[in-house]
Amino acid sequence: MLDWSIIARYAPFFVTGAWMTLFISVFGIALALLTGLLCAAIETAHVPVLRQLVRVYVEVSRNTPLLVQLYFLYFGLPKLGFVWSAEACAVIGLGFLGGSYMAEAMRAGLQAVPEAQRENAYMLGFTKAQTMTRVVVPQAISSAVPGVIANVIFLVKESSVVSAIALADVMYMTKDLIGMTYSTYEALFLLIVTYLVILLPISILGTWLERRFDHARR
Amino acid sequence: MTERNERIVLRVDGLVKRYAGADRNVFDGISFEVPRGKVLVIVGPSGSGKSTLLRAVAGLEPIQGGTIALDGEVIETGRPGTERQGRAKRSSALRTKIGMVFQSYDLFPNHTVLGNVTLAPILVQKRDKAEVEAEALRLLERVGLADRADAKPHELSGGQRQRVAICRALIEHPQLLLLDEITAALDPEMVHEVLDVVLELADQGQTMLIVTHEMQFARAIADRIIMIEGGTIVEESDDPDAFFTHPHTERAREFLRTFEFTRHRHDHGA
Numbered sequence: 001m002l003d004w005s006i007i008a009r010y011a012p013f014f015v016t017g018a019w020m021t022l023f024i025s026v027f028g029i030a031l032a033l034l035t036g037l038l039c040a041a042i043e044t045a046h047v048p049v050l051r052q053l054v055r056v057y058v059e060v061s062r063n064t065p066l067l068v069q070l071y072f073l074y075f076g077l078p079k080l081g082f083v084w085s086a087e088a089c090a091v092i093g094l095g096f097l098g099g100s101y102m103a104e105a106m107r108a109g110l111q112a113v114p115e116a117q118r119e120n121a122y123m124l125g126f127t128k129a130q131t132m133t134r135v136v137v138p139q140a141i142s143s144a145v146p147g148v149i150a151n152v153i154f155l156v157k158e159s160s161v162v163s164a165i166a167l168a169d170v171m172y173m174t175k176d177l178i179g180m181t182y183s184t185y186e187a188l189f190l191l192i193v194t195y196l197v198i199l200l201p202i203s204i205l206g207t208w209l210e211r212r213f214d215h216a217r218r
Numbered sequence: 219m220t221e222r223n224e225r226i227v228l229r230v231d232g233l234v235k236r237y238a239g240a241d242r243n244v245f246d247g248i249s250f251e252v253p254r255g256k257v258l259v260i261v262g263p264s265g266s267g268k269s270t271l272l273r274a275v276a277g278l279e280p281i282q283g284g285t286i287a288l289d290g291e292v293i294e295t296g297r298p299g300t301e302r303q304g305r306a307k308r309s310s311a312l313r314t315k316i317g318m319v320f321q322s323y324d325l326f327p328n329h330t331v332l333g334n335v336t337l338a339p340i341l342v343q344k345r346d347k348a349e350v351e352a353e354a355l356r357l358l359e360r361v362g363l364a365d366r367a368d369a370k371p372h373e374l375s376g377g378q379r380q381r382v383a384i385c386r387a388l389i390e391h392p393q394l395l396l397l398d399e400i401t402a403a404l405d406p407e408m409v410h411e412v413l414d415v416v417l418e419l420a421d422q423g424q425t426m427l428i429v430t431h432e433m434q435f436a437r438a439i440a441d442r443i444i445m446i447e448g449g450t451i452v453e454e455s456d457d458p459d460a461f462f463t464h465p466h467t468e469r470a471r472e473f474l475r476t477f478e479f480t481r482h483r484h485d486h487g488a
Contacts, residue, residue: 116324119278122305124338124390125314134337138328 006186010177014194017170021198024087024169025156028094032155033148035095036102043103044110054103061100066161069093074165090162094155101151109144110136142213149206153199170194227289227394227425228252228275234283235267235274238301244270246449247284252394252442255423259430259440259458263473266447268429269321272398275427276318277306288315289393310342317387318396321403323379325371325386331358332367335385343390350389357385361415377408381415388419395419397428401435413439433477437462445470 039054061069073089084092113136121131163172170191177187228251235245244267252258260268273279274294275286280303281296294306325334335354339345358364361381371379380400387395397416401409413435420426420439430436436443437458444454445461453470455461465471 114324116320116322117326119305120318120320120324120326122278123276123313123316123318124386125310125342126338127310127342130341134341135326135328139326142328 002186002189003183006181006183007190010173010181010183010186011190013173013177014170014190017168017173018194018198020167020172021156021159021169021194024090024094024162024167025159025198027091028159029098029152029155031091031095032098032102032151035099036104036106039099039103040106040110043107058100058103061096066093066097066158067164069096070161070165086162086165086167089165090159090167093162094159097158098151098155101154102148105147105151106140106144108147109140109142112143113139145210145213146206149202149209152206153202156199156202157195225253226251226287227254228427229287229290230271230275230284231287232284233271233274233281233286234296235270235279236282236301240301243282243449245446248446248449248451249284250444250451250454252425252427254425256441257420257426257428257439259428259436259443260446261430261433261436261443261473262446262452263476267449268446269398271446272318272396272427272429275394276316276396277308277313280304280306288312314338314342314390315393316396317390317392317394318398319380319383319387319400321399323371323376323383323403325379325382327371329371330367331363331369331371331374331382334371334382335389338386339389354385354389357388358382360418361385362411375408376404377411380404380408380412384412384415384419388424393425395424395426397426397430399429399431401430401432433462433474445473447473 039058042050042054070089070093073084073093074086077084117135117139118131121135126134159169160171163169163175166172174187174191177190178184181187230251231249232247233245233249234243234247236243248271250258260271262268270279274281277294280300281294282298282300283296285292285296286294293308293312325331326337329337332351332354335357336347336350339350339353340347355364355367358367361384363378363381363385366374366378371382374382383400400416401412404412409432413432416426416428416435417439428436428439440458440461442454442456443458443461444451446452447469453461453465453467461470462474465474
């Protein structure tokens with residue numbers, strides 16, 4: 001059975017850890033969203049050269065583990081003279097990984113808008129900018145929202161890897177607690193509860209957002 | 219020449235169209251014109267390029283030869299080697315002069331019915347919002363949809379959406395309205411409500427270029443009818459009744475027969 005006294009004693013550490021998880025996640029996901037938007041725009045606009053670079057980035061980012069990316073940033077780059085804080089490495093790593101996932105979700109959203117919508121806008125005299133802002137992007141958002149939300153949740157969970165570069169997130173606290181007290185069950189219980197407390201509201205918000213934007217779909 | 223031009227809204231002269239990678243032209247020098255206030259109907263078998271012709275006039279497809287003139291002014295000159303180019307670079311103002319309704323009822327799903335109709339005149343033509351909304355409601359009233367102004371497109375039937383699409387094109391007061399098989403995707407019982415609206419437009423003097431498979435409608439609405447096949451006009455007539463009852467060419471007779479249903483009860487041959 002769980003020892004509730006241990007849970008009560010160590011719960012504050014998990015609150016501290018949760019803040020670190022949130023901090024890394026919020027900035028990492030913001031970076032991922034920006035990267036994704038930029039990449040999706042480049043791919044959709046068929047910008048030469050940049051488009052090929054985006055493809056290379058997406059493949060590298062998606063096909064290497066976050067842990068490897070973090071090791072490269074935290075242990076590899078200093079050898080080349082770039083020394084970044086663990087926090088910076090975590091945010092950049094999460095943004096690097098998430099950027100490709102976000103790019104694919106957003107690109108899929110843009111591609112889901114039927115060509116007929118652009119043709120109608122053309123016939124009505126819309127400029128390219130008006131076509132994007134009034135017709136294409138609103139519909140692309142409604143198609144992309146479910147994928148983007150799924151990526152947000154995926155990235156928050158993936159942030160547990162940052163404990164490997166000594167950042168005191170919830171995963172780090174768990175390993176610490178297990179190492180110090182051998183209270184494996186209590187530590188894992190606290191870990192799962194903390195993730196649920198962070199992720200359930202995001203999940204609920206996601207469902208709400210999906211419904212909120214669904215009007216723009218057929 | 220000038221006097222003649224004023225009468226002619228659309229003149230297509232020697233239009234050549236070829237698809238990228240194709241070994242022959244879809245059209246090899248087609249010419250026709252649409253006088254102001256008149257309705258030209260294009261018929262022809264599937265794959266004859268009727269829709270492509272309309273899309274070329276609309277600027278949605280590049281042309282490889284010939285000219286397209288609107289109101290006496292050449293707006294498109296075909297050039298060989300342009301097969302892979304996208305939509306023509308036409309000014310916003312020019313594009314508003316040609317309205318188009320497509321086969322698939324593609325209203326903007328993120329706007330209401332009223333929003334669909336008012337968006338372009340407000341955004342593109344910079345017209346006064348109140349004036350535009352009043353006109354939009356009058357148009358919707360005319361097509362029997364004033365009470366659905368606040369509905370979203372997905373709440374409407376296909377026939378209702380096509381009527382809204384017609385309003386959306388009309389509110390910009392286009393010189394020329396292109397209708398590309400606008401009832402082809404509709405359930406049969408909805409075809410009439412849409413075509414009635416178009417017939418009314420013809421009575422009010424709207425210049426139109428129509429592609430349709432509805433032969434009774436074509437006969438009722440056309441001032442001039444042309445049949446295309448194999449890249450050329452195989453038959454044309456200013457008398458739609460005569461076109462349907464006494465076509466000159468064997469090909470037209472054959473085509474028109476495909477719309478007839480007769481049961482040959484004693485014919486067990488081919």
